[in-house]
Amino acid sequence: xxxxxAVSYDYFLxxxxxxxxxxxxxxxxxxxxxxxxxxxxxxxMKSITKLFPGVKALDNVSLSVNKGEIHALVGENGAxxxxxxxxxxxxxxxxxxxxxxxxxxxxxxxxxxxxxxxxGIVIIHQxxxxxxxxxxxxxxxxxxxxxxxMRINWDETYAKTELLLKIVGLQESPYIQxxxxxxxxxxLVEIAKAIAKKVKLLILDEPTASLNEMxxxxxxxxxxxxxxxxxxxxxISHKLNEVSYVAxxxxxxRDGATIETLEKGVDDISESRIIKSMVGRELTDRFPKRERNxxxxxxxxxxxxxxxxxxxxxxxxDDVCINIRxxxxxxxxxxxxxxxxxxxxxxxxxxxxDNINGKLxxxxxxxxxxxxxxxxxxxxxxxxxxxxxxxxxxxxxxxxNTTLARMDKISRNYIIDxxxxxxxxxxxxxxxxTKCSSVEQTVGNLSGGNQQKVLLSKWMFAEPExLILDEPTxxxxxxxxxxxYCIINDLVSEGSAVLMISSEMPEVLGMCDRVYVMNEGRxxxxxxxxxxxxxxxxxxxxxxxxxQNKEMCRV
Amino acid sequence: xxxxxxxxNILKKNTMLLALVVVVLLFQALVAIGGKGSMFTPxxxxxxxxxxxxxxxxxTGMLLCILTGGNIDLSIGSVVALVGAVAGTLIVxxxxxxxxxxxxxxxxxxxxxxxxxxxxAYRRIPAFIVTLAGxxxxxxxxxxxxxxxxxxxxxxxxxxxxxxxxxxxxDKAATLAISLLIGALACAAFIxxxxxxxxxxxxxxxxxxxxxxxxxxxxxxxxxxxxxxxxLGSHNGIPVVLFLLAVxxxxxxxxxxxxxxxxxxxxxxxxxxxxxxxGINTNKAIFFAYTNMAFLTAVAALVCVARFNSSxxxxxxxxxxxxxxxxxxxxxxxxxxxxxxxxxxxxxxFMGVLNNGMSILGIDxxxxxxxxxxxxxxxxxxxVTSKQRKAxxx
Numbered sequence: 001x002x003x004x005x006a007v008s009y010d011y012f013l014x015x016x017x018x019x020x021x022x023x024x025x026x027x028x029x030x031x032x033x034x035x036x037x038x039x040x041x042x043x044x045m046k047s048i049t050k051l052f053p054g055v056k057a058l059d060n061v062s063l064s065v066n067k068g069e070i071h072a073l074v075g076e077n078g079a080x081x082x083x084x085x086x087x088x089x090x091x092x093x094x095x096x097x098x099x100x101x102x103x104x105x106x107x108x109x110x111x112x113x114x115x116x117x118x119x120g121i122v123i124i125h126q127x128x129x130x131x132x133x134x135x136x137x138x139x140x141x142x143x144x145x146x147x148x149x150m151r152i153n154w155d156e157t158y159a160k161t162e163l164l165l166k167i168v169g170l171q172e173s174p175y176i177q178x179x180x181x182x183x184x185x186x187x188l189v190e191i192a193k194a195i196a197k198k199v200k201l202l203i204l205d206e207p208t209a210s211l212n213e214m215x216x217x218x219x220x221x222x223x224x225x226x227x228x229x230x231x232x233x234x235x236i237s238h239k240l241n242e243v244s245y246v247a248x249x250x251x252x253x254r255d256g257a258t259i260e261t262l263e264k265g266v267d268d269i270s271e272s273r274i275i276k277s278m279v280g281r282e283l284t285d286r287f288p289k290r291e292r293n294x295x296x297x298x299x300x301x302x303x304x305x306x307x308x309x310x311x312x313x314x315x316x317x318d319d320v321c322i323n324i325r326x327x328x329x330x331x332x333x334x335x336x337x338x339x340x341x342x343x344x345x346x347x348x349x350x351x352x353x354d355n356i357n358g359k360l361x362x363x364x365x366x367x368x369x370x371x372x373x374x375x376x377x378x379x380x381x382x383x384x385x386x387x388x389x390x391x392x393x394x395x396x397x398x399x400x401n402t403t404l405a406r407m408d409k410i411s412r413n414y415i416i417d418x419x420x421x422x423x424x425x426x427x428x429x430x431x432x433x434t435k436c437s438s439v440e441q442t443v444g445n446l447s448g449g450n451q452q453k454v455l456l457s458k459w460m461f462a463e464p465e466x467l468i469l470d471e472p473t474x475x476x477x478x479x480x481x482x483x484x485y486c487i488i489n490d491l492v493s494e495g496s497a498v499l500m501i502s503s504e505m506p507e508v509l510g511m512c513d514r515v516y517v518m519n520e521g522r523x524x525x526x527x528x529x530x531x532x533x534x535x536x537x538x539x540x541x542x543x544x545x546x547x548q549n550k551e552m553c554r555v
Numbered sequence: 556x557x558x559x560x561x562x563x564n565i566l567k568k569n570t571m572l573l574a575l576v577v578v579v580l581l582f583q584a585l586v587a588i589g590g591k592g593s594m595f596t597p598x599x600x601x602x603x604x605x606x607x608x609x610x611x612x613x614x615t616g617m618l619l620c621i622l623t624g625g626n627i628d629l630s631i632g633s634v635v636a637l638v639g640a641v642a643g644t645l646i647v648x649x650x651x652x653x654x655x656x657x658x659x660x661x662x663x664x665x666x667x668x669x670x671x672x673x674x675x676a677y678r679r680i681p682a683f684i685v686t687l688a689g690x691x692x693x694x695x696x697x698x699x700x701x702x703x704x705x706x707x708x709x710x711x712x713x714x715x716x717x718x719x720x721x722x723x724x725x726d727k728a729a730t731l732a733i734s735l736l737i738g739a740l741a742c743a744a745f746i747x748x749x750x751x752x753x754x755x756x757x758x759x760x761x762x763x764x765x766x767x768x769x770x771x772x773x774x775x776x777x778x779x780x781x782x783x784x785x786x787l788g789s790h791n792g793i794p795v796v797l798f799l800l801a802v803x804x805x806x807x808x809x810x811x812x813x814x815x816x817x818x819x820x821x822x823x824x825x826x827x828x829x830x831x832x833x834g835i836n837t838n839k840a841i842f843f844a845y846t847n848m849a850f851l852t853a854v855a856a857l858v859c860v861a862r863f864n865s866s867x868x869x870x871x872x873x874x875x876x877x878x879x880x881x882x883x884x885x886x887x888x889x890x891x892x893x894x895x896x897x898x899x900x901x902x903x904x905f906m907g908v909l910n911n912g913m914s915i916l917g918i919d920x921x922x923x924x925x926x927x928x929x930x931x932x933x934x935x936x937x938x939v940t941s942k943q944r945k946a947x948x949x
Contacts, residue, residue: 348832349834351831351832371834371836372831372832372833372834372835373834373836375834376833376834382832384829384832389826389828389829390826390828390829390832391829391832392826392829393821393822393825393826393829393830393892394825394826395825395888395892395893396821396822396825396892400818400821400822404818404822404829404830404833404835405833405834407815407818408815411814411815414814414815414816415813415814415815416813416814416815416818418813419755419756419759419761422761423759458833
């Protein structure tokens with residue numbers, strides 16, 4: 001029996017508290033360092049091979065993680081990162097793969113997730129496993145309840161939750177429901193939950209995928225703090241700047257095989273170096289160039305106001321004025337919850353919000369878009385940020401998804417011409433280089449990047465003149481991102497106007513001709529391509545000043 | 556190698572059809588061993604159609620409701636009773652013109668559907684609750700209309716429309732000949748349509764199935780069809796209600812697979828938010844599904860009163876369960892978005908064969924219920940696990 005789990009848990013807690021109490025006391029940090037400095041790796045995965053019928057998902061993969069380090073796992077979508085983590089956590093039980101897992105010196109034969117968790121290996125998945133209608137406290141010890149099985153000790157539950165929340169730096173009452181806090185805070189609750197399970201090896205799968213820069217930074221700094229307290233973590237991420245920021249070692253996986261492990265301070269761990277290793281070639285232009293050919297104003301939004309449908313008196317968009325020209329890519333930058341998505345959706349046929357007022361002018365003519373159908377026929381398209389929830393019908397085929405927004409184009413008298421539909425779907429499959437067995441493949445079985453391409457096909461088929469892209473490259477790999485940037489360039493060179501909402505700063509800076517900065521429902525800045533830098537955008541957000549908004553409406 | 560792979564694929568796609576064939580053969584074996592004759596007697600085939608006509612009609616309607624998001628309509632059994640009661644009152648008691656009576660009955664059905672559909676689609680009251688309320692309400696109204704009594708018999712002129720046979724002649728040979736002719740015409744039409752579509756596909760350069768498989772499929776379907784018509788012809792001829800079923804199944808099959816509003820139903824059930832953001836009026840699609848359900852229920856009610864030659868206050872009890880079961884056995888997803896009219900029909904026949912076979916074997920009615928329940932569960936478990944296995948392979 002392993003008994004020292006509890007000790008290290010308590011030790012970890014004490015360490016964290018000491019950090020909170022005496023953040024600047026160096027002698028204490030020294031003690032922690034001594035305790036954790038062991039040369040033996042905490043985790044070793046040796047020549048793991050995992051076969052699926054017809055596919056070798058993992059081919060002789062090895063991974064070695066030392067105690068107290070942050071080990072990043074990078075690779076394109078479908079490279080095998082998740083499969084490897086599923087092997088480690090016991091989702092794929094012992095026997096379904098070959099190779100050895102050695103944790104703390106002992107060989108592990110997990111047959112279910114509980115087995116790995118009992119040793120202190122905890123995975124936080126990209127899709128958070130929290131129950132929205134339960135409180136933070138109830139979620140914290142879900143499946144791990146305090147007290148006896150016949151009587152839950154709520155006092156202990158909430159007292160411990162309060163402690164755990166303090167450790168992760170979350171200032172919320174443990175009695176608040178999960179649905180009432182944002183994704184960033186939910187992520188912190190998940191981490192606190194992992195600590196409650198006496199975690200020794202914390203695995204985070206794309207923890208910042210749905211966080212904005214500021215929340216991401218906070219989360220990464222928390223990881224660094226934990227590292228100083230002796231925690232070991234594995235970080236899976238597509239965001240290479242974050243990887244270079246926190247990781248001590250970076251293991252690159254490509255096509256189910258380990259390519260190399262880079263060490264901070266020893267190897268070059270710049271983004272371009274990692275990308276080269278990930279895709280197996282040098283990606284010279286992360287953001288492909290295009291010829292700037294900017295025309296007249298295509299869409300102009302004036303004095304746009306939107307209230308929250310839940311709280312009528314809360315303004316989500318406050319007197320917003322923006323315009324986009326033909327052949328222009330305009331970015332909207334801002335923090336999560338600044339009202340960017342809500343602005344886009346309210347413009348797109350009032351699909352969000354109440355009490356919408358303001359003027360919409362398309363090609364010099366004022367229009368009223370009362371529903372999505374009118375928006376589509378006015379040549380507007382909105383590509384959602386959440387392709388699974390709001391964009392695609394996952395159990396339908398690529399063909400059916402492609403034509404969904406404009407079925408009138410492939411039908412006569414409401415009767416669908418299926419042959420034409422197949423032809424159209426194949427055309428877009430070729431144009432966007434979607435990887436699939438055929439257009440009859442179910443969309444739910446595609447990788448994230450290919451799903452995004454199907455979603456783009458759907459809206460390109462709608463032949464929009466004004467295309468609103470909401471987080472167009474979220475959760476997809478470097479190669480697919482590049483392809484999507486090329487598609488955007490093609491669209492604007494054909495004269496479309498693109499409004500791009502993105503939380504990834506490099507993308508906004510690399511792709512946009514002009515950037516609006518949005519904060520708390522207002523436009524707080526407008527920067528030309530030359531003016532736009534990460535610092536300038538953050539400065540606009542922090543300068544909580546409504547004046548600029550008014551000035552810009554005069555343009 | 557390739558051919559056997561193709562064969563396996565065809566089997567995988569038609570698991571429920573295969574299960575149906577197995578069940579039919581199983582009962583045939585049991586019946587034969589028990590010395591109780593055969594499942595394939597002309598009389599029995601005719602009975603099978605008569606007994607299950609209403610299930611097929613109701614399952615078709617129910618499928619559209621299930622498509623929109625796994626919602627079910629619980630009220631249809633009571634609507635059958637209510638529309639039947641109105642039909643009895645109008646036709647038997649008040650001697651109103653038959654066509655006018657049928658029209659009024661269909662109108663009442665549609666109105667009930669629109670009423671329920673309005674609350675479900677536009678006010679977003681859960682379908683389960685609205686139709687559960689309907690189940691109680693319409694049964695109550697049916698009892699009020701009938702005053703708790705059964706109305707019968709219906710005039711022969713009414714019954715002719717639903718329970719008679721075609722051709723309605725006394726000559727056995729002529730009956731058989733005309734039945735076979737109609738069967739042959741149906742086959743010819745089917746084969747012609749298939750060939751035209753194949754030629755069109757080839758001309759446009761699309762992939763088509765192999766020639767041998769194509770021919771084998773056509774031959775098999777034609778043979779089964781002709782054999783069935785032969786059976787019917789050697790009994791009393793073709794039941795008139797079969798024509799009604801053919802029209803409904805073909806029309807709704809075409810509607811769901813080839814029309815824009817049909818596609819909308821699938822989209823709404825597959826992902827309502829995505830459908831709404833694609834410019835689809837989701838409320839309208841849901842409203843249509845429930846209104847249509849009650850319309851088809853009225854049609855089924857007219858068939859039922861003719862079959863039983865009476866309007867009874869207890870008519871239609873548990874019909875909703877038959878229809879729902881048929882859809883799920885036929886492969887419709889309990890979450891909406893997948894399922895076909897063809898599947899629902901197969902499901903209905905499956906349930907029908909089960910009933911029929913067990914009755915011939917003389918199995919106790921209470922046992923029959925238990926077996927049907929177990930089969931429904933088994934069918935859905937089979938469907939779900941085979942999908943999970945398919946997903947795991949990816």
